[in-house]
Every structure is written in structure tokens, then in C-alpha cells.
Amino acid sequence: MTEFLRRGAPGMKSVKDMPIVQDGPPPGGFPAVRYARRLPNSGPGGLTLFGIGVAVIAYGFYKVGEGNLKRRAIKEEKLEARKALVPYLQAEEDRRWVKAYSSFVEKEKEIMKSHPDFKAEESVYKTRWLPPARQVGFWGDA
Numbered sequence: 001m002t003e004f005l006r007r008g009a010p011g012m013k014s015v016k017d018m019p020i021v022q023d024g025p026p027p028g029g030f031p032a033v034r035y036a037r038r039l040p041n042s043g044p045g046g047l048t049l050f051g052i053g054v055a056v057i058a059y060g061f062y063k064v065g066e067g068n069l070k071r072r073a074i075k076e077e078k079l080e081a082r083k084a085l086v087p088y089l090q091a092e093e094d095r096r097w098v099k100a101y102s103s104f105v106e107k108e109k110e111i112m113k114s115h116p117d118f119k120a121e122e123s124v125y126k127t128r129w130l131p132p133a134r135q136v137g138f139w140g141d142a
Contacts, residue, residue, distance in 0.1 A: 097131060100132075105120045
């Protein structure tokens with residue numbers, strides 16, 4: 001209860017003479033207050049999200065498969081090109097080896113000309129023939 005004080009009102013001799021003003025509900029009452037928990041619909045459901053995830057992953061696997069096929073085709077094309085070039089490269093290497101070997105034999109004949117029994121093209125180790133290995137490493141050509 002709230003008292004409403006009017007100062008200087010005529011005929012007021014005591015507090016009891018003051019009019020009583022009470023706060024109350026408006027006529028017809030207050031509107032209903034909704035106090036229940038309300039969760040808004042915050043997006044698609046779990047099954048929908050799962051389906052979208054499966055679709056995205058399936059599309060990714062499809063693109064990876066396409067890339068693998070393309071990469072495999074390019075690799076096969078490179079391999080076929082190399083296979084076509086191998087005979088020419090081998091012939092070039094054989095020519096280089098024959099030239100180097102004949103140069104070696106000539107040097108050997110020049111060095112060993114004072115020994116009549118020595119045959120320059122014969123191996124001194126008596127092992128089976130192998131082509132010379134390519135030099136690999138810090139000081140080698142490769």
C-alpha cells in the first residue's frame with residue numbers, strides 16, 4: 001500500500017485524513033506472462049547434417065578418384081615416352097662406351113709397348129666381363 005501525500009490540502013489534520021492510493025492491476029488484469037522454456041529451431045536436424053556430411057565426403061572421394069586416374073594417365077604417358085627413348089639413349093651410351101674403351105686400350109698399348117707378351121684387350125683379372133659402372137657421388141658425373 002502506498003500513501004499519496006498532497007501537501008497543503010485543505011482540512012488535513014492528521015495522517016489518517018490522507019487519501020489512500022493503492023497500486024493494483026489494470027482493469028481486466030495483466031496479460032499472461034510466458035515463463036516456459038522456449039528453444040528456437042536452430043538449424044537442420046542431426047540426420048540432415050549427417051546426410052550432408054556423407055554427401056560432401058562422397059564427393060571428395062569422387063574427386064580424389066578422378067585425380068588419381070588423371071595422375072595415373074600422366075604417369076603412364078611419361079613412362080611410354082621414356083620407353084620410346086630408351087633404345088636411342090642406350091645406343092648413345094654404347095657409342096660413348098666403345099669410344100672410351102678403345103681409348104683405354106690404346107693408352108694401355110702405349111704404356112705396355114715394351115712388354116711383347118702383353119695383350120691390351122685381355123683382362124688381367126680373369127673374371128667375367130661387366131660394363132663399367134657410372135661414377136656416382138661427390139666427385140662423379142652423375
